Amino acid sequence: MCGKPILILFAGASLVCLTSCKDRKESAKEELKEKGYDLTPEAFFRAAESDDTAMLGELVKAGMALDTRNAKGDTALHAAAVAGMKKSVVYLLEKGLPVDVIGAEERTPLMATILNGNPEMARYLLTRRADHRKKDAKGFTPLMLAVTEGKPGMVAELAPYDRENLDSALLIAALEGRSAAIDELTKYGASIYARMGDGRTPLMMAAENGNVEAVELLLEIGANRFSMDDQGRIAADLAREAGHEELALRLAEAPAEEEFGLEEPADLGTEMMALLAAADEKAGLTGSGEPASTDTGGSRGAQPLEGSVLQPVKHTATPVSAGAATVPLVMRAYRQKELPLRVESVSGGSAKVRVAGGGVAELGEGARIPGSKLSVVRVQRRMQQLKDSPAGPVEVAVIEVEDTASGRRRELVSGLAPTAQDPVALVEDGSGNRFVARAGQKFTSAEGEEFTVIDVRPNQMVIENRSKAEVITVPLRGPRG
Template identity: 60%
Template sequence: MNGKTLALLLAGTSPLLCLTGCKSREEAAKQTLQESGYDLTPEAFFRAAETDDLTALEKLVTSGIAVDTRNEAGDTALHAAAGAGAKKAADFLLDRKVPVDVTGAEDRTPLMVAVMRGTPEMVRYLLSQKADAHRRDAHGFKPLMLAVKEGRGDMVGELAPYDRDKLDDALLVASLEGKASVIDALTNYGASIYARMEDGRTPLMLAAENGHIEAVDMLLEVGANRFSMDDDGRIAADMAREAGHEELALRLAEAPAEDEFALEEPVDLGAEMLAKVTEKEAAAASSGTPATPTAPGETTGLPWNKPVAGQPAGSAPALLEGVVLEPVARQRVEVSAGEKSIAPLVMRAYRQKDLPMRVESVQGQTATLRMSGGGVQEITEGATIPGSRLKVVRVDSRVQDLKDQPDQVEVSVVEIEDPATGRKRELISGVEPTAHDPVALVEDGQGRHFVAKAGQRFSASDGTEYVVTDVRPNQMVIENRGTGEVITVPLRGPRG
């Protein structure tokens, strides 16, 4: 008698009884599956995963179907469950060691399939199971970009915290492809309408150039400037016309109104920015849109617009100059070498209003200006710029540093003034002409709001002094005046 037979006898089971019993159990399992509308095939296994049928999945696996079985395309049942939003089936497969980032057809992971065909709840679940939001498929697309290409605006909120540095790229692609709902979602979570391609094209220009009317309307609704110019001095209307979209070009080509030339001050913009952010937050709350999740490593739990003494919810924000904020030295999170993100400061909005003109050159006391949609104008000192009330008060040139230029360069300078308000501003060749310094709406840990611009100083309640060194469309950069440490405060958007 061999050892195996002896062990079975000691256990009270003979080999014959085992064979008979095992066969009976297999037959019983097959019969149960057939009664449930399944057979013992990989196709049935995938159908059970897609329909979230745990009973069938259990019996199929017990009967010999491998959990990592693949279909003809190369996908696993986890891909099928992810695409169908079948959370119980996904949980079943993950518990049986199917890798959460297993790749299938076109090197796509279950997370990617869920983004393209599933539900936000499934995407959220897979991310909670440590699915990699930075993996790329065979075409080089990450989950966020797949959401853009598929027009899945409902997925943006789930993915935004994991890919914040690519939100602007995603917005440019969404504009290029005319995905209006995705544009709406991306801008709500921190993508900037001021993003530009290398040749200076904005999201509005891309949408106009490709004839996407809904996308154009959405971008205008969220504040895109139809008078912004690319590197060649073209505006969105020019691009629509060149591409043969004449009706859209006419809609965009209205001459700038006088108020488009108005010079503004940061203090004027705070209430406007806060109102827009509050409006979007209220709209999200009324629609039941959940707050965006927080990616691993991000700070959490910042209050939104809570009333505090001296500033009720929705009131106009103060200038950041000289204010004392809660300690900004705590809860620092590494973002990249030499830069850190801080809490409780959050950048909620950015504002930059381009003027509908650009300095081309100066000669003596005459400035050559390129007007948005209106060709070139030569304006002398003391003259008023056509279509506006702005007066040219000085024409000059000088050598100075410019962003993205390794050396100092000679620039043309035109100083303009609004006689009605006395406000003045320098326009410089090679620099986007704006009606005011770029400003950010900043929220502190108590829900108070402040307007920040480059050069402003403030201190934490622990006495540490900071200076705002730059305000960009997607982040504010501040510096610890004592240590020189550079800290970034990313744009989060009203739902970010």
């Protein structure tokens, strides 16, 4: 008997609560109408796009869901980010809407901001941990979107966060002729030595698609016009095959004799210094990042790294990484001169060698490579582990050549790009002094720590801090990166 009054009591309380809640919502709706808003998605988006956080709060209080969508499928966070309304963005994030909430075409607010070309908002979203690795419905990351949509300012914002995809982005920029994007990407470490799966370089991609401005820029920053793809074609061949005859003629058809010369790693220091000096002049800066001086009496020539005492430079792998390491230098440029030839195969005592623009020659020991001063000293086959092959040692064709002008010798191996010297980097310490670095060199920091260069790669250097027994990776940051 006692149960019925209790049930009636609860029912009554629930009815009162429902009535009260309904009244509050109705009251909220009336207040919204008085302020020119309705409890609709359109009103929610209008408040977000006008930075009216007070009204956003009123709408949410009245029952509007944070993840309300518009007709396209975007959220108010997408709309606020595109409109550059930071207060609205902050409000929505702090209320719990995820920074990477997916909207139309599976794009995040960061992606929407990139398409709209708002660097300041993109920078803010990145500080709020927006994921630069997310992909949209077409498989594009934010960096790829910035490149394909021709947003160089956005490329500059994203490149420091997405270093692992810089080379892929550069290949796309070359394909589409996005010269401004190429300029930004190479500042932050994209390598002009990058290749597609079939061996095509950025220069080849630009030439094949008739992108003259991109071709000229890539040549200016050191791209090799005689690099070959897997079929033995150079940039001029690809331009001609695609019908860009004038561009093909502008790219050298046959290499000059000096293009075959073997060099010491330090020989490229002067070339890299000239390129860096040109970048400094263009930016109005000296190598240390200070305004360029009009005094030309001093010398800033690159010195050998070995034995040098270097000033420390702060290095972070990405702007959001914790525990940044202090390294003694910054990598500014990379060079590895590729010879205009390729070892095809070895059979018996002769080798088949493809020369850029000149077809295939079969050469034995003592023979001269056509158009060059390189003489074949030795021909052999052997088992060797190729750097990028996970399958273990493979049989390769090897020829040893001698530069008859200098007497230098070098082995050239099938499956590997034939180069005139070991790779070198131009590095800069905290005082703006520049040095030529190569694998195996040892040096000391200003604090007395001892370092060894383990490897020099197109987009990074690997250095061992012998004093702390730790390995540090220093990414290429480019002339003004």
